[in-house]
Amino acid sequence: MSTEALITNEPRDTRARLLAAAREEIKSEGILGLRVAEVAARAHYSVSVIYRHFGDRNGLVAEVLGDLYEETLSARRERIAQLVPPTGPITIDHLVNLVPTPSEVAKSDELRMRLQILAVAATNPALEKRVADIAQKSYVEMLAFVTYLRSRLADGVDIDERVFTVMIVNQLLYYNTLLGEHSVDDDGYRQFIRDVLTR
Amino acid sequence: MSTEALITNEPRDTRARLLAAAREEIKSEGILGLRVAEVAARAHYSVSVIYRHFGDRNGLVAEVLGDLYEETLSARRERIAQLVPPTGPITIDHLVNLVPTPSEVAKSDELRMRLQILAVAATNPALEKRVADIAQKSYVEMLAFVTYLRSRLADGVDIDERVFTVMIVNQLLYYNTLLGEHSVDDDGYRQFIRDVLTR
Numbered sequence: 178m179s180t181e182a183l184i185t186n187e188p189r190d191t192r193a194r195l196l197a198a199a200r201e202e203i204k205s206e207g208i209l210g211l212r213v214a215e216v217a218a219r220a221h222y223s224v225s226v227i228y229r230h231f232g233d234r235n236g237l238v239a240e241v242l243g244d245l246y247e248e249t250l251s252a253r254r255e256r257i258a259q260l261v262p263p264t265g266p267i268t269i270d271h272l273v274n275l276v277p278t279p280s281e282v283a284k285s286d287e288l289r290m291r292l293q294i295l296a297v298a299a300t301n302p303a304l305e306k307r308v309a310d311i312a313q314k315s316y317v318e319m320l321a322f323v324t325y326l327r328s329r330l331a332d333g334v335d336i337d338e339r340v341f342t343v344m345i346v347n348q349l350l351y352y353n354t355l356l357g358e359h360s361v362d363d364d365g366y367r368q369f370i371r372d373v374l375t376r
Numbered sequence: 377m378s379t380e381a382l383i384t385n386e387p388r389d390t391r392a393r394l395l396a397a398a399r400e401e402i403k404s405e406g407i408l409g410l411r412v413a414e415v416a417a418r419a420h421y422s423v424s425v426i427y428r429h430f431g432d433r434n435g436l437v438a439e440v441l442g443d444l445y446e447e448t449l450s451a452r453r454e455r456i457a458q459l460v461p462p463t464g465p466i467t468i469d470h471l472v473n474l475v476p477t478p479s480e481v482a483k484s485d486e487l488r489m490r491l492q493i494l495a496v497a498a499t500n501p502a503l504e505k506r507v508a509d510i511a512q513k514s515y516v517e518m519l520a521f522v523t524y525l526r527s528r529l530a531d532g533v534d535i536d537e538r539v540f541t542v543m544i545v546n547q548l549l550y551y552n553t554l555l556g557e558h559s560v561d562d563d564g565y566r567q568f569i570r571d572v573l574t575r
Contacts (some may be wrong), residue, residue: 192545209408209495209496209499209501210499220384236567283522289498291496291501292491292494292498293495293498293499295491295550296408296491296492296494296495296496297408297469299488299491299496300406300408300409300488300492301493301551305554308554309554309555309556312551312554312555313554313555313556313557313558316555316558317558320558325526339560339564339568340573343564343565343568344543344547344568344572345559346551346552346555347547347548347549347551347552348543348546348547349546349547349548349551349560350546351494352511352546352548353497353545353546355504355508355511355512356506356508356511356512356515356545357508357512358512359512359515359516359519361538361541361542365538365542366542369538369542372536372538372575373572373575376571376572376575
């Protein structure tokens with residue numbers, strides 16, 4: 178089966194294979210170490226096939242990292258939605274528990290992955306455009322979710338929405354992992370969220 | 377002048393030249409694009425000289441990016457210190473104005489540089505150690521600065537220190553630049569900082 182035959186007959190399959198190979202390569206070498214030649218070799222294509230499908234290295238990177246970023250945000254959204262009790266009034270405790278704690282964030286690979294995707298986006302306009310589109314869509318969904326949660330708050334209880342729309346959205350807890358003994362712990366973090374939510 | 381002569385006679389000079397070449401290379405190719413061979417060529421040394429001085433690529437990267445990170449934080453600290461009136465009581469307005477606004481952050485190159493340094497640190501243990509040391513030292517200095525500012529607040533005025541130690545310290549306004557029409561503007565950001573500071 179020649180490379181040309183694959184391109185002519187199954188362009189979507191070729192594209193999917195290249196993207197799958199790029200993911201494998203990222204899993205083994207990391208996001209910052211992605212090499213087009215290694216991706217091509219892994220998928221058993223020549224490098225020129227990558228260029229034909231994605232324009233250049235940045236095009237391939239934009240697509241595979243954009244997909245990863247979108248999946249990361251979706252997975253987080255699902256995890257958070259499952260923490261909401263299906264019926265009954267929502268309390269401040271429920272809301273505070275929706276926010277990932279420093280220790281959860283430090284344990285997951287998501288933080289480092291997200292950091293690397295954003296750093297590449299800052300140097301790759303196609304990826305930055307894609308990540309911005311995803312971030313905006315995700316922001317609108319989060320806003321609708323917060324509005325829904327507010328509608329289920331007990332009478333007389335209200336929250337400062339900006340804790341989500343300004344603070345949480347701009348937060349990168351990687352700094353906290355760097356701070357060692359000075360880092361805020363889960364209880365201190367939760368207490369701060371509670372205090373600013375209910376001011 | 378042979379490479380060997382340089383190493384034997386002026387090891388510190390060789391090291392400084394390699395670091396200067398790495399900076400130049402970063403200026404021209406970006407942090408994520410740094411190649412050891414290009415740094416060596418720029419400094420007129422062989423690649424093996426880099427390995428002898430820095431162990432490996434990660435060692436060179438850790439040193440030059442650690443330096444850049446430290447200089448960035450120092451420059452920011454100096455900018456902020458200059459905004460404090462030399463005498464008289466400190467007001468909430470003064471404190472709010474110490475916090476860089478989204479538009480200032482978006483305009484500067486610092487944000488993208490810092491993001492890239494952190495992303496590399498997440499994959500380079502020597503750099504992560506260095507960046508963590510710098511972050512912890514900087515955190516202690518910031519804490520002392522906040523304590524000093526509080527001592528100069530007018531009678532009866534107080535602030536929630538955690539806005540600095542938990543919120544600002546963990547903030548990356550790159551997300552805000554991605555949010556487009558949904559991003560918070562300077563006035564909205566300042567109002568939020570004021571509200572959470574004075575709760």
